[in-house]
Amino acid sequence: VSWSVASGATLVLENGTHTFSGTHSGEIAGTLVQTNGTVQAGSEGATFNFTGTGYQFAMAR
Amino acid sequence: MKGQTHRGTIGVIACLYALILLTGKGWAQGTWTWQQQCSSSNEWSAICYTYAGCGYDQNGNPIHRYFNNWGLSQCGVSPGLPGPGSVCIFPAGADALLSSNVDILSVGISNGATFSWQSGSLTLRNPSDNSRGTLTNEGLLRMVSGYNRYLSGVLVNTGTLVHEDGRPTSTGRVCKTAAQRRCAAGGTWSNNTGTNSFVNTGTLNKTTTNSFTITVPMQQQNATVNVQAGTLTLRLVATRIRM
Numbered sequence: 004v005s006w007s008v009a010s011g012a013t014l015v016l017e018n019g020t021h022t023f024s025g026t027h028s029g030e031i032a033g034t035l036v037q038t039n040g041t042v043q044a045g046s047e048g049a050t051f052n053f054t055g056t057g058y059q060f061a062m063a064r
Numbered sequence: 065m066k067g068q069t070h071r072g073t074i075g076v077i078a079c080l081y082a083l084i085l086l087t088g089k090g091w092a093q094g095t096w097t098w099q100q101q102c103s104s105s106n107e108w109s110a111i112c113y114t115y116a117g118c119g120y121d122q123n124g125n126p127i128h129r130y131f132n133n134w135g136l137s138q139c140g141v142s143p144g145l146p147g148p149g150s151v152c153i154f155p156a157g158a159d160a161l162l163s164s165n166v167d168i169l170s171v172g173i174s175n176g177a178t179f180s181w182q183s184g185s186l187t188l189r190n191p192s193d194n195s196r197g198t199l200t201n202e203g204l205l206r207m208v209s210g211y212n213r214y215l216s217g218v219l220v221n222t223g224t225l226v227h228e229d230g231r232p233t234s235t236g237r238v239c240k241t242a243a244q245r246r247c248a249a250g251g252t253w254s255n256n257t258g259t260n261s262f263v264n265t266g267t268l269n270k271t272t273t274n275s276f277t278i279t280v281p282m283q284q285q286n287a288t289v290n291v292q293a294g295t296l297t298l299r300l301v302a303t304r305i306r307m
Contacts, residue, residue, distance in 0.1 A: 005288040012270075012291045017299040033291065 006053065008033040016040070023049035031055040093149035093169075098158040098177075099135035106133065108162045111142045133160070148191040154179055154203070162186065163211075169197045175223065177203040181213055188217025196260065201225060207276065215280055219262045226269040227276045227296070264289075270296045 006029035008014050016037040024045030036059040051058055102112035110133050118127035118139035127140050136143035146152050150168040154160055156176030163182040169190055173179045179201070188197030198218045199205075207213065207227040262282040269290045270276055277297040 004284045004286065007288070007290045007292075009290075009292045012293050013295040014289070014291045015295060015297040015299075017297055019299075021298075029289075 005029050006031065006035065008035050008055075016042070023051075026050045026052060028052040029054070031057055035059060036061055093147065095151045095153065096134045096146045097153045097155060098133060098160055100133045100158070100160070101131040101135065101137070102133055106159055106161045107164065108133070108160060108166060109145055109164045148189075156203070171199040173199070173201040173203045173205060173223070175202045178206065179203065180206040180208045182209045183211030183213060185214035186217070188215075201266070215260055215262075217260055219280070221262070221264045221266045221268070224267045224269065225264065226267075226271060228269075228271045270294060 004025070004027050006014070006027060008029075008031045010032040012033040014033075014035045018040045020041040020043060021037065022043050022045050024047045027049065028051075031053050032055045034056060035053070038061050042060070100106055102110045104110070104112055111130055113128040113130045115126040116129055118129045121127055129137055129139050130142045131137045132143045132145060134143075134145065146166065146168050148167050148169070152168055152171045154171070154173045154177040156174050158174070158177040158179070160178070161180045161182055163184055165185045165187075167187040167189070170188060171179075171186075186199065188199060189195065190197060196217050198220060199215075201219070201221045202223045204223060205221065205225045207225070260280055262278070262280045263285065264282060264287040265285045267288045267290065268284075269292065271292050273293045275295040275297065277299055279299045282298065
């Protein structure tokens with residue numbers, strides 16, 4: 004999956020369980036943040052390859 | 065004999081009345097292909113009219129011919145609209161707007177078609193067993209305005225789904241700039257009754273400086289997610305985000 008968050012923009016993941024599989028990449032010039040809930044890798048595993056500010060966790064588990 | 069004729073006449077009138085009631089219910093099953101006839105509105109349920117071709121009533125007034133945006137017209141009464149069990153097709157070149165509540169089986173948005181979902185609930189189901197129906201987008205599916213949208217069913221996006229535009233509001237807002245003090249909410253796209261999902265193998269774009277929240281469980285598969293401005297919140301019960 005290709006993710007792109009422009010400068011000044013925000014992508015928020017909230018609540019529930021967010022399961023990532025495969026490769027996730029892209030330019031995160033703004034904010035990509037998970038504020039709560041659960042993040043986990045799927046059975047195939049997951050690779051994060053973000054540039055910029057990357058994937059931020061805030062009160063996530 | 066005269067009594068039988070009278071009863072027969074009543075029967076015919078009753079049948080006609082029942083037919084009018086059914087017609088007046090305003091929907092029917094089957095396959096519906098978007099064919100915009102109302103120049104004044106591209107809304108899903110729009111009805112417009114002219115005076116052409118329907119003659120005059122008993123008072124000498126012209127009878128309206130009513131049109132919908134699904135290629136149908138009728139004299140004196142509005143034509144039906146897609147209803148429970150209907151399959152709705154938006155061919156290339158279509159440019160349709162949904163700002164009302166609809167209950168149908170499925171929607172197909174073709175490559176080259178634009179479907180703007182402004183507000184309302186989109187219920188996709190099979191009325192015979194209430195199983196989930198599907199919206200398949202191969203074209204451009206726009207989420208416009210700051211109103212709320214509700215999905216029951218499955219949305220499969222292989223084209224482009226874009227959230228754009230917002231409406232000024234005093235609550236739940238993200239301000240464009242402090243100096244302007246102009247705020248806009250981009251609305252929500254919410255999970256309605258039943259087990260629903262959003263499968264994205266295409267592109268999800270958010271283009272304007274407002275907030276937009278999606279609470280429909282989603283799967284991103286080999287997809288592209290672009291947040292070009294504002295805040296996109298994925299507030300979900302469960303998501304599967306995979307390559």
